[in-house]
Amino acid sequence: MSENTLIWFRQDLRLHDHSALWHATTSGSAIALVILSPEQWQQHDDAPIKIDFYLRQLLQLKIDLAQLNIPLIIKTIPLWHDIAPYIQQMCNDLSIQHVHANIECGVNELQRDFKIQKLLNEHAQDLILHHDRTLFPVGSIRNKSNTPYQVFGAFKKYCYEQLSISIPQCYPKPEIQTPIAYNIESEDIPKVEQIYSSNWQTNTHPIWTISEQHAWSLLDNFIEDRVEHYHTERDFPHIEGTSQLSSYLNIGILSIRQCIQALFRSQNGYFQIESTGQQTWLDELLWREFYQHILFDFPRVSKNFPFKISTQNIPWRNAPDDLQAWQNAKTGIPIVDAGMRQILATGWMHNRVRMIVAMFLCKNLLIDWRQGEQWFMQHLVDGDLAANNGGWQWCASTGTDAVPYFRIFNPISQSIKFDPQGDYIRQWLPELAHLDAKTIHEPYAKNPDMLLDYPKPIVDLKSSRIRAIEAFKQNS
Numbered sequence: 001m002s003e004n005t006l007i008w009f010r011q012d013l014r015l016h017d018h019s020a021l022w023h024a025t026t027s028g029s030a031i032a033l034v035i036l037s038p039e040q041w042q043q044h045d046d047a048p049i050k051i052d053f054y055l056r057q058l059l060q061l062k063i064d065l066a067q068l069n070i071p072l073i074i075k076t077i078p079l080w081h082d083i084a085p086y087i088q089q090m091c092n093d094l095s096i097q098h099v100h101a102n103i104e105c106g107v108n109e110l111q112r113d114f115k116i117q118k119l120l121n122e123h124a125q126d127l128i129l130h131h132d133r134t135l136f137p138v139g140s141i142r143n144k145s146n147t148p149y150q151v152f153g154a155f156k157k158y159c160y161e162q163l164s165i166s167i168p169q170c171y172p173k174p175e176i177q178t179p180i181a182y183n184i185e186s187e188d189i190p191k192v193e194q195i196y197s198s199n200w201q202t203n204t205h206p207i208w209t210i211s212e213q214h215a216w217s218l219l220d221n222f223i224e225d226r227v228e229h230y231h232t233e234r235d236f237p238h239i240e241g242t243s244q245l246s247s248y249l250n251i252g253i254l255s256i257r258q259c260i261q262a263l264f265r266s267q268n269g270y271f272q273i274e275s276t277g278q279q280t281w282l283d284e285l286l287w288r289e290f291y292q293h294i295l296f297d298f299p300r301v302s303k304n305f306p307f308k309i310s311t312q313n314i315p316w317r318n319a320p321d322d323l324q325a326w327q328n329a330k331t332g333i334p335i336v337d338a339g340m341r342q343i344l345a346t347g348w349m350h351n352r353v354r355m356i357v358a359m360f361l362c363k364n365l366l367i368d369w370r371q372g373e374q375w376f377m378q379h380l381v382d383g384d385l386a387a388n389n390g391g392w393q394w395c396a397s398t399g400t401d402a403v404p405y406f407r408i409f410n411p412i413s414q415s416i417k418f419d420p421q422g423d424y425i426r427q428w429l430p431e432l433a434h435l436d437a438k439t440i441h442e443p444y445a446k447n448p449d450m451l452l453d454y455p456k457p458i459v460d461l462k463s464s465r466i467r468a469i470e471a472f473k474q475n476s
Contacts, residue, residue: 003028004094004180005214007070008087008101012132012252014212015059015064017170019130024100025070025174028082031094031182032065032072033056033087038195038282039078040391044108044385045377049208049347052192053253053381057210059189064212069179073186080112084119091125094182099125102132102252104294106385107303134289135168135256136157138296148297155290163271167259167264202204207346208247208381215254218245221429223262229279237339237350238423246382247348248286259285294400301389304370306398313475314398316368325458326361327375332457334441335415336360338428343426345457347381352418358395359409366471369396397472405472415441429454 002007007024015021024030041051067403073090077083085101085211099120110198117127131137141149141158149155172184222243226233233241248254263282264271271278294301301307329340338355349357354376361372373392377383419425422440426433431453432440439446444456 001365003098004096006087006091006094006096006099008033009061009097010101010252010363011250012102012265013054013061014253014255014407015061015068016173016212017255017409018102018252019132019171020100020102020128021174022160022171023128023130024098025177027098027178029177030174031096031180032070033090034061034315035083035086035259036072037078037080037083038076038078038475040108041195043079044262045374047347047377047379047381047383048192049379049381050247050251050383051195053208053210053247055189055192056205056350057251060210062189066252067176069177070174071180071182071186073184074189075371076187076190077226080108081115083112084116087116087127088119088123090184091120091123093184094311097125101127101129101388103138104133105128105138105292106295107474110299115261128230131257134291134292135260135285136293138293139439140398148293149290150265150294150355152287152290155293156286158240159286160271160331165269167260167269168253170257170261177247182223199316205349210253212253213246216258218243218248219254219259219262223265226277227263228275228277231280232277233351235418236279236424238419238421238427239354242351246384246387249395250382250384256289258287281284282339288387288451290400291386292328294390295386299394302385306396307313307393307400308398308402311396311398311472311475312367315366315471315475317366319365321369321373321457322365323361323367325455326357326365326367326372331360331460332455333360333411333457334422334425334429334443334445334454335411335419337427341428343376343379349377349380350424352414353424354391354393355410355433356409356414358392360411362392364459364461365413366464366468369393369398401428406469408468410465412442412461 003071005028007025007030012440032437036229054069059117091099113127113129120127136159138471143149145153149158164271166295203298218231222245222266226241245254246258249256259402261269265276267274278450306312308379326340327345331337336357341358343349358372362368362369368391373388376388390399394402421461425440435443442456443452444450
């Protein structure tokens with residue numbers, strides 16, 4: 001007679017290619033659990049749009065699980081440190097010995113799971129953690145000195161070698177199980193308005209459609225229509241050249257293995273790179289992988305410390321007015337303000353523009369990257385601790401593989417190069433739409449007295465660049 005098992009869903013709200021779910025359902029009759037922790041989310045600066053996306057997908061997951069006769073128990077426990085007694089008692093009440101979940105790499109997440117595992121073990125129960133968010137298990141990739149890679153190029157080379165041996169396969173969807181009885185009451189799925197009472201706009205719902213089927217459609221369309229030109233189009237924010245799958249990967253509607261399988265589908269699942277676009281997107285997926293491994297191997301990056309210890313004493317400016325201008329898209333630098341308008345309106349920002357606005361904050365305004373990192377997490381639908389931290393530290397020259405401190409993006413040059421006709425700027429800054437393709441990037445450059453419903457630059461790019469280089473030179 002098979003035993004009951006518990007599958008604890010976290011940032012992995014899907015049925016297909018789900019490591020923990022597959023192991024749970026193949027070792028017994030599964031009962032599913034989701035724990036909502038609103039106070040913890042707010043402590044971690046999770047954006048309302050991200051939580052809304054999560055809760056809507058959770059409703060879909062409940063429907064999908066019901067079709068497999070897997071009951072879903074939903075419980076609200078505001079903070080993670082209170083979870084362990086609940087799960088242990090739940091195991092007692094349902095005669096469950098094994099709890100299955102997918103590993104999460106943040107320090108708080110690992111501490112939460114260690115506490116739960118310790119308590120369960122004391123009662124002859126167990127929390128079994130599976131690797132699911134990465135292609136390769138965290139902690140498994142080591143160099144010849146048996147230490148973690150700290151440079152992406154070497155990490156990527158190792159991944160290429162492993163992929164050439166075998167591309168990770170996807171787990172099948174669980175089969176329908178025999179209905180089981182359980183005696184624990186499930187709560188209703190709350191609305192995001194019940195968690196975040198301010199500044200929430202439901203008009204972003206149509207932008208971020210839930211369901212695994214929708215994520216597969218986005219993935220297939222990208223592979224079929226855009227991946228071939230990805231390397232030439234991905235940096236142009238007015239072109240739909242990126243996959244826009246990050247939000248689906250982030251809460252686990254889609255898996256990294258599904259992406260890799262789709263990428264090499266035309267090669268029958270063999271690691272055979274046939275185009276520059278294919279290789280470029282693979283490298284982007286491996287950057288995501290790299291940052292997950294960095295998060296696990298170097299826990300200080302999730303504790304507000306720079307990866308490069310030598311950069312801890314950078315004299316960041318305390319400039320609340322400049323920070324507020326950046327946050328509210330009023331810097332007077334059109335490409336920066338266009339990006340900030342995009343994130344405020346949609347919860348997402350084009351990756352090239354993310355780099356431009358981040359480097360502008362860290363270098364031209366010399367404001368601590370941690371303030372930008374936090375603000376992004378508070379607004380991004382795809383806010384991921386590892387990727388967001390890695391990206392910000394790259395721009396701030398404090399992280400692994402970080403851009404050298406003396407290489408500072410000129411936002412005007414970047415704007416001219418990647419939005420040559422100003423189409424992206426016009427989309428998000430309609431007050432500048434009437435300007436020609438040259439003037440729109442720097443409206444006041446040739447005519448400082450021009451009357452526009454748009455602020456003048458809050459900082460001089462040349463002098464602020466010199467200021468940043470001096471600050472980094474002396475303290476890094």
